[in-house]
Amino acid sequence: MLNYKQSGVDIDKADALTAIIKKTVASDNIGMFAGLYEHPFIPEYYLCACTDGVGTKVIPLMERGLIDTIAVDLIAMNLNDMICTGAKPMFFLDYFATSVLDIDIAARFIQALKNILSKYNCMLLGGETAELNGLITKGHFDVGGFAVGIVRKDKVLRKENITEDDIVIGLKSSGPHSNGYTLVRKLHEQGLLCDEDMTEALQPTNIYVNEVIDLCNKQLLKVSAHITGGGLADNLARVIPEGLSANIFKKNIPQMSIFEKLATLVGEEEAYKTFNMGVGMCLIASPEKVDKILAICAEFEPFILGRMEKDEENCSIRLR
Numbered sequence: 001m002l003n004y005k006q007s008g009v010d011i012d013k014a015d016a017l018t019a020i021i022k023k024t025v026a027s028d029n030i031g032m033f034a035g036l037y038e039h040p041f042i043p044e045y046y047l048c049a050c051t052d053g054v055g056t057k058v059i060p061l062m063e064r065g066l067i068d069t070i071a072v073d074l075i076a077m078n079l080n081d082m083i084c085t086g087a088k089p090m091f092f093l094d095y096f097a098t099s100v101l102d103i104d105i106a107a108r109f110i111q112a113l114k115n116i117l118s119k120y121n122c123m124l125l126g127g128e129t130a131e132l133n134g135l136i137t138k139g140h141f142d143v144g145g146f147a148v149g150i151v152r153k154d155k156v157l158r159k160e161n162i163t164e165d166d167i168v169i170g171l172k173s174s175g176p177h178s179n180g181y182t183l184v185r186k187l188h189e190q191g192l193l194c195d196e197d198m199t200e201a202l203q204p205t206n207i208y209v210n211e212v213i214d215l216c217n218k219q220l221l222k223v224s225a226h227i228t229g230g231g232l233a234d235n236l237a238r239v240i241p242e243g244l245s246a247n248i249f250k251k252n253i254p255q256m257s258i259f260e261k262l263a264t265l266v267g268e269e270e271a272y273k274t275f276n277m278g279v280g281m282c283l284i285a286s287p288e289k290v291d292k293i294l295a296i297c298a299e300f301e302p303f304i305l306g307r308m309e310k311d312e313e314n315c316s317i318r319l320r
Helices: 011-025 055-063 067-085 103-118 181-189 195-201 209-217 231-237 257-266 268-274 287-296
Strands: 035-038 045-053 088-098 123-131 141-152 167-172 223-226 244-248 279-285 303-310 317-319
Touching: 045 067, 055 067, 055 141, 055 181, 067 088, 067 103, 067 141, 067 209, 067 223, 088 103, 103 123, 167 287, 181 195, 181 257, 195 257, 209 279, 209 287, 223 231, 231 244, 231 268, 231 279, 231 317, 257 268, 279 287, 279 303
Parallel strands: 088 123, 244 317
Antiparallel strands: 035 045, 045 141, 088 141, 167 279, 167 303, 223 279, 244 303
């Protein structure tokens, strides 16, 4: 079976680099979904910043002319990370790098960014367009995003607030979102995924910003985790404190045909390490607040994913 590493992406190397960066930078922010910055002019607040891209999903989207989807994905990958701190997005910058500039495509992309960001009260403040002929393959381009937000210091979502018996809620994804596409593309090239499968796989990434901010404003949420590269276990583990473990019931995750097929092709273990498998965002809250959370997040078909338990096996996540 083909796996993510064989297709060209080594998650273990990425984790090793993160460990090196932690030692180099010596910051508590490394490993979080977004960084927090304290400034003396606003002593009651943190500025929050993050950066991300869309990865090789850009290639099949570009080939199909789905420029608006690239814009959605870029915004989602950044803002979904930011809200895991409890911060509200303020402004966004983009980086558009191409071999030879196609003005129509670039203009469509920037207009889509502006339109989508307005739904989340976030301004497109600026960006950079680079022509890198010789570095980027002819006819291709890559995009990056940078977001800045703000959060009161006493409103930051912190894993230390999690206690035993808290509930883990899943918000449904629209598909693989923006991770695992080097593997998806290889499977399609080999004829193991058909065009219909690719259509399902290339759906725009869900953006959970307004709902999570609403939960934060109403003090319903303890932490949230954006499920991206590394899958459910690796990303949820980032918000689990020592001494506790998340007992996750895979049978509660809504079935999606694209993930069923991917699990068949690469094996279930590899699929859960590479893809979100139907869970785009995890929320952890007290049991008495679950019903309100389910109502606020109804658009994303929320479901009970698991429960927090004492960790007696030194294992922060148990997938069952």
